[in-house]
Amino acid sequence: MFGGIPFEHFAHGGGGGGSFGGGRGGSAEPPDTTKLYETLELEKDATAKDIKKAYFRLSKVHHPDKGGDAHKFKEISAAYEILSDPEKRKQYDEYGLEGVDDEGGAQQRGEDLFSMFFGGGRGNGRARGPRKGPSVNHPIKVSLEDLYNGKTVKLAVNRKVIIGDAKExxxxxxxxAIMEVRQIGPGMITQMQRTCPSCQGQGNTAKTKSERQVLEVHIEKGMKHEQKITFRGMADETPGMETGDVNFIIQEKEHELFKRKGADLLVTKDISLNQALTGFTWKIKHLDGRQVVIKTRPGQIIECETTDAESGRTLPYITMVKDEGMPSLGNPFVKGNLYIAFHVKFPQKLEPDVIKQLRMILPDADIEEEYDPEQVEEHFMDVADLRHFGKGGAVSQQSEYDSDDEDRQGGVQCQQS
Incomplete structure (x- = not known):
C-alpha cells in the first residue's frame, strides 16, 4: 500500500531480524546534513545567493591553478553542485549524502561522495567518525590601520559545555528522528518522519552548562575583508558530535582617506590647474603613523583625464607610489602600491591681464580669426549639461503638428461625380 518498506529510513543491522536492512544507508545514525554547508562555510539557512557567493569566493582561493588544494577544490565544487540545485538540496537536507549519491551523479565523476567528504566509501567497512557540530560565526569590525599594522584583541565568547556523560x-x-503515523482518510494512513523533539535530532542527550571563555584573536598584517579567523572546537558542545568551531569574520571599516583593493591602496586628490601645470607637494599620514610627502617631479604635468587603451573609456588621471600599499598576508615585507587619482579644478573666470600673460607663457595660444563683425554672427558659449543633448528645439510642438497633419490627410476623401 505504501510502496516501500515501512520505517526504512530507520533501518539498522541489530534487532528486528534484519527486516529493515533495505533502508537508505542501513545505519542507525541519523544522516549527516551539515557537511556540505560546512564545506562552503555556510549555515543551513543560507540563501541561493549566499551559496553562489560562497562558491565563487572559495573556488578562487582553492583552485589548483592558483596554488590551491585539488581535493579541497573538488569538495567545494561538489557541495555547490548539490546545494545550488533546489531538488538536490532538499534531498540532502532530508537524507544527507545518500539522498543525492546516485549513479548519475558523483559516481560518474570518478569519486564517491562519501569518499570525498568523509575519507571512505560506504562499503569499505571503515567508520566515518562522529559528525561535526555547527560552527558559530562572529563578525569583528577592524580598522584599515589594524589590518596594516596587525593587532591582537581579546574577545569573550559564551558556549555550552557538557556536564557528565551523554546518554542515548x-x-x-x-x-x-521519530516516525509518526497519521490517518488521512477512512481506511488510509500515512507515516511521516520528523526530527526527535527530545534530542533535537542528535540521538543523544546530556546536561550542559554555560561557560565564558576569553579568546585572543590575532589579526595578521594584510588580512582582508570577510577573511575568517578560526578557533577549532570552541563552539557549543553537542552530545555524540565533534565540537564545532568559532569563526571571527573580519569586517573592514571604511577609511576616510584610503580605499583598498587587494594589497593596493587608492587615494583621490583635488588639485588646481596651477598645481597640475607647475607641480605640488602633498603631505599625508600613512596607516602606520608615518608622515609621507608626495610630490611631482620637476616639469611633470598632471593631466585632467586619460583614455583607457582597451575600453576607450575616459578615466581619471592616475599616478602611483611604489611599495606604499598594504603589506601582503603571510609576507608583510612585500607591499602593494599606492595609487593616486586626480581631479583638476579649473578657475571659473580669469582677469584680462592674467589671460594676456597666459597667452605669452603657455604653448599653443589661440590665433584669433580675422573677420568683420558686420559680416558674421558672433556667439558666446554658456555652460551646458550633456544629459540635455537631443532635447532642444520644439520637439513636442512639432509632434503635435505632425499628428494634426495626419488627421487632416486621413479625413480627406475624393468626391466623385
Missing amino acids: CEKCNGRG
Missing part, C-alpha cells in the same frame, strides 16, 4: 535519547532510541 530514550524517545528515538538514539536515531535522532
Whole structure:
C-alpha cells in the first residue's frame, strides 16, 4: 500500500531480524546534513545567493591553478553542485549524502561522495567518525590601520559545555528522528518522519552548562575583508558530535582617506590647474603613523583625464607610489602600491591681464580669426549639461503638428461625380 518498506529510513543491522536492512544507508545514525554547508562555510539557512557567493569566493582561493588544494577544490565544487540545485538540496537536507549519491551523479565523476567528504566509501567497512557540530560565526569590525599594522584583541565568547556523560535519547532510541503515523482518510494512513523533539535530532542527550571563555584573536598584517579567523572546537558542545568551531569574520571599516583593493591602496586628490601645470607637494599620514610627502617631479604635468587603451573609456588621471600599499598576508615585507587619482579644478573666470600673460607663457595660444563683425554672427558659449543633448528645439510642438497633419490627410476623401 505504501510502496516501500515501512520505517526504512530507520533501518539498522541489530534487532528486528534484519527486516529493515533495505533502508537508505542501513545505519542507525541519523544522516549527516551539515557537511556540505560546512564545506562552503555556510549555515543551513543560507540563501541561493549566499551559496553562489560562497562558491565563487572559495573556488578562487582553492583552485589548483592558483596554488590551491585539488581535493579541497573538488569538495567545494561538489557541495555547490548539490546545494545550488533546489531538488538536490532538499534531498540532502532530508537524507544527507545518500539522498543525492546516485549513479548519475558523483559516481560518474570518478569519486564517491562519501569518499570525498568523509575519507571512505560506504562499503569499505571503515567508520566515518562522529559528525561535526555547527560552527558559530562572529563578525569583528577592524580598522584599515589594524589590518596594516596587525593587532591582537581579546574577545569573550559564551558556549555550552557538557556536564557528565551523554546518554542515548530514550524517545528515538538514539536515531535522532521519530516516525509518526497519521490517518488521512477512512481506511488510509500515512507515516511521516520528523526530527526527535527530545534530542533535537542528535540521538543523544546530556546536561550542559554555560561557560565564558576569553579568546585572543590575532589579526595578521594584510588580512582582508570577510577573511575568517578560526578557533577549532570552541563552539557549543553537542552530545555524540565533534565540537564545532568559532569563526571571527573580519569586517573592514571604511577609511576616510584610503580605499583598498587587494594589497593596493587608492587615494583621490583635488588639485588646481596651477598645481597640475607647475607641480605640488602633498603631505599625508600613512596607516602606520608615518608622515609621507608626495610630490611631482620637476616639469611633470598632471593631466585632467586619460583614455583607457582597451575600453576607450575616459578615466581619471592616475599616478602611483611604489611599495606604499598594504603589506601582503603571510609576507608583510612585500607591499602593494599606492595609487593616486586626480581631479583638476579649473578657475571659473580669469582677469584680462592674467589671460594676456597666459597667452605669452603657455604653448599653443589661440590665433584669433580675422573677420568683420558686420559680416558674421558672433556667439558666446554658456555652460551646458550633456544629459540635455537631443532635447532642444520644439520637439513636442512639432509632434503635435505632425499628428494634426495626419488627421487632416486621413479625413480627406475624393468626391466623385
